[in-house]
Amino acid sequence: MPNERDIREEETKRLTEVLGVVDRRLLKELSVLGERRGDVVGIRQEFWDDVTVNFSDTTELGETWSSIVQQAELLAERERSHRVASTAAGRLALQHDNPYFARIDFAEEPNGAAERVYIGRSSLVGEDGKTFYVYDWRAPVSSLFYDHEPGPASYETPGGTIDGELTLKRQFVIRGGVLKHVFDTDETIGDDILQAVLSERSDTSMKSIVATIQKEQNRIIRDEKHKLLVVQGAAGSGKTSAALQRVAYLLYRYRDTLTPEQIVLFSPNPVFKGYVSRVLPDLGEANMRQMTFRELIEARLGRRYEVEDLFSQTEALAEGEGSPEGEAREVAARYKGSEHFFATVGAYLRRLEKEGVRFRPLRFRKDTIVSVRQIEERFYGTWGTEGFGDRLAKLRRWLGERLSEWVESQLKEKWVEEAAELADFEDIQRAYVELRREGGFGEESFDDEDRLTDRLRRGAAEAAIAPLRRAVKGFRFMDPLATYGELFRSRSLFAACAPDGKLPVGWEWMSRRAEETLDRKHIDHEDATPLLYVMEALEGFRKVEGEVKHLFVDEAQDYSPFQAAFLRRRFPRARLTVLGDFNQAIYAQAEDSGGFGGWTRLVPPEETALWRLSTSYRSTEPIVEFSKRILLPEDAAGIEPFHRDGELPLVVSCESGAKLADRIAEDAAALLAEGYATIGIIAKTAKECGNAGALLKERLTDDIPLTLVTGGSANLPRGISVLPSYLSKGIEFDAVLVWDASQRRYGRERDRKLLYTVCTRALHKLHVYAIGTPSALLGLASPVREEA
Incomplete structure (x- = not known):
């Protein structure tokens, strides 16, 4: 040896x-x-x-x-x-x-010579085109490194299974072209390598994990059999990292038939989008399409209506905690995200094929060009026996013809004549050139001036109704908002569409709320997805993206069953990879989803794979054990920390908000001085963050960077970040300082998962501060430090 x-x-x-x-x-x-x-x-x-x-x-x-x-x-x-x-x-x-990170020796024949295979982020082939110095980590043979210990082993290729013996597994740490460490290991990934990687300081972007992929992560990355992959993983277990490596693997495996544009990743917020944006380029692949669910809603509804986002809804529910109005709003938010409501809306849409679509008249100034009654007569009368989509296409053409007829009828009207007289030089020149092309202004033409005047009048009339033509082209002759609102105006209509024939609890409050908000074109977050579903269905689902082959959804536990079903409807041909953690389900809309139930019921069981990642690699062992105590015992039972030493989390009780700000400012500055690059100060709400940011700026020197991270932020900065709890999901910091985790702020059972989510953002240091008594949810096993 x-x-x-x-x-x-x-x-x-x-x-x-x-x-x-x-x-x-x-x-x-x-x-x-x-x-x-x-x-x-x-x-x-x-x-x-x-x-x-x-x-x-x-x-x-x-x-x-x-x-x-x-x-x-x-x-x-x-x-x-x-x-x-x-x-x-x-x-x-x-x-x-860093050319490679591992070596395996593999012999296909018993007692045969073993081939040395070096594995890196990308392949390296000699100038002869035959000598492989480094194999890409996604190559079939590379799976031996992730899946097997030395001994009998096999790997899958497009041509079948290759059996043999793995005689050596070796790992390297190479930095700047210098060999720092080399380890022989008989484990999937050696603890020494993991310790070296996990002990490094955090960055403002997520890193590739190809050197430390675990066996269970590798199965997720290379799964090609199932239409739905559900990954339930503890905080810091590598769910998102595995998903991004899966994207890279798919682009490598199907490089002739799959492009980055055919893969879509739904991220929880804009901050997270920026955080993961470097992973694929570091692996030599272009980024897939990435969006938030909010951006999807905003693209279709934002131009017409004022749409509340999930974070604003969360703030509103937090403000209304304990009040009758707040409790009623929460009941509505939970119901409108349910499968019951999705089924109700689906039945309503089928009913709309026979009656009930609300239309808008085509009006110009005070004149009605086409009335609602005329539209209804065509849609439900003349073409009533035809398919919904065919009727819609015919209706759009018919409305275009009515507008053309109206233009003809207006050419001699005074307003048209006045508009034509105001035509600018470019309009006149354009009309002149068009007539010349048609043979006008020649020796034999005699009515050119009249034809020019007629063309200018026609142009003026067309310009005046151009918004109406655009409205017809964009299906604006239908009123999806009023159509959706009908569900909450009629008890009998709602009950007739409900799968059980019953009104939901709180329907009367929902009815009053709909009248109050929809009439002024304000859309509550819980109404946004159902409204978009109605709009898309009325317009024939114009935005169905059938070319998308893979859909990834991160923090999937935060999506309501309604949203899950809507995404399936919008991306009908895509294979689904959904990732999340039941213990981080912090939004009202998903509280009744039963974990991933809204997703698993979209695909037959035989085409679904459920993977669990139980080991938490992000945080030190003391932080993981501390965070586990926040959860109920049955929820914490499956979480295992990776054995990485660190300091016990610090819990500090302060007598006032000023004292809390003093202590956090002092500790944050000290952590930066120690070399911790990213410090997350996490408060419960955005309103609280604004107050915290102001207090800290008064106490920190100008040379210490402090950034208030909002829902519109796209990048996570270095230094100190102050952010609300719900924006911290999926992100990690070298040190986390929890702003006021008191019994007053985190005292309700529904705060349990939120507090757990906040504490699990920490890589190396966790400090928890409270004004007065710390939250009982912390389940403290160590004394609280009192700050006078």
Whole structure:
């Protein structure tokens, strides 16, 4: 057996060889990159010098066009070549820093020679095109590293299963092209490697975990059999990281048939979007499409209505805690996210095929061009036996024809004549050119002035009704808001559509609330998804995205069953990967969802896989154990900490808000001085954050960076961040300081999961502060430090 010194010498020699290959390839790509950059700049500067321009006749015009196309194609080819070289150079630069992280020796034949396989973020092939210096971590053979210990092993390839023996599994820590550590291991991923990675300071972006993927994570990443993957994982168990590696794996595995645009990731908030944006580029892949559910709602409803977002709803519910109005609003929010309400709306939509769609008249000033009654007669009368979509298409064409007829009827009206007289020079010139093309203003024409006047009048009338034509094209002749509101105006209608024929608890309050809010075009968050569902259904689900092949939903426990069903309706062909943690379900809309029930009922059981990740890697063992005590025993039972030492969390009781701000400012500054790069000061609500931010700025020196993170923030800064509890989901900090976790602020049972979520954001240090008595939910097993 070789000793540790011999192993290091062997691997250092091999690393030097690989870095030599990388450097030669990098110099070559940089040379190509410089040439292509010069080509692109030169072609752009001399583009028109190399084009023969002549418009004298059709022949010369054709030659001119051909010359332009040739130059444009040459420029496009050089730009593509430049992009390819730039991507290759970037990948090689990363490989120079860290070309690989593991080695396995695998023998396919019994007692045969074992092949050495080095595994990295991307492959490295020699100039002969045959010698593999490094295999991509997503290659089939690389799965041996994640799934097996030394001994009998196998891996799957497109051509079948390869059996053999894994004789060696070795891991490396390479930084800046220097071999820092080398470990032989008989575990899936050695604890020494994990300790080294997890002990590092946090960054403002999530990192790739390809060097530390665990066996259970690898199964999630490489699953190709199921249409629905549900990943229930403890806080810090690597759910999101595994999902992003899964995206990279799918892009690698199906690189000929799958593009980043065909993968969509729903993130919990804009801060999280920015936080994960670096992972895929670091793995050499373009980012998939990423959005929040809020952005989906805003894109369709935001232009027409004032739409409340989830965070504003959360703030409103927090403000109304304990009041009759607040309790009624919470009941409504929970019901409108339920499967019962989704079924009710679905039945209502089927009923609308026969009657009940609310239409808008087409009006111009005080004139009614087409009345609601005329629209209804066409839609439910003349075409009533045809399909809903066919009727809608015919109705849109018919309304366009009515507008054209109305324009004809208005050409001699005084308002049109006055509008035509105000036509500007460009309008007159455009009308003149159009008439010349039609043969006007020639020797034999005699009514050109009249035709020009007529065209200017027609143009004026068309310009006046252009908004109406756009409204018809965009289905604005229907009123989805009024149509949706009908459900809450009629007891009998709602009961007839409900699957059990009953009104939900609190229906009367919902009815009054709908009349109050919908009439002024204010949409409560709990009404936004149902309204969008009605709107999309009325318009024939124009926005169905059938080309999307994979849909990822992070923090899926926070989606209501209604939202889950709506997303399935909108992305009908996509395979689903949903990730979350029951213990972090903090929003009212998902409290009755039964965990992932809203998702698992979307796909047949035989096409569904449920994976559980129980080990928490993010936080130190003392922080994980502290956080577990917040949960009910049955919820905490499945959470296991990774054995990483650290300090016990600190709990401090302060006699006043001023004293609390003094202590937190002092401790935050001290943590920054110790080298902790990201400090999260987490308060319960945004309103509380505003107060906390103001108090801390008074106490911190100007050289200490402090940022108030809001729902619109896209990036997580270095330094001190002050943010509300619900924006901290999915993010981690070197140190977390919890602002006022008192019994007054976190005293209700419904606060349990919220407090757990906040405390599990900490990587290395957790400080919990309270004004007065700390929350009983903390389940404290250690004394509380009193601050006078």
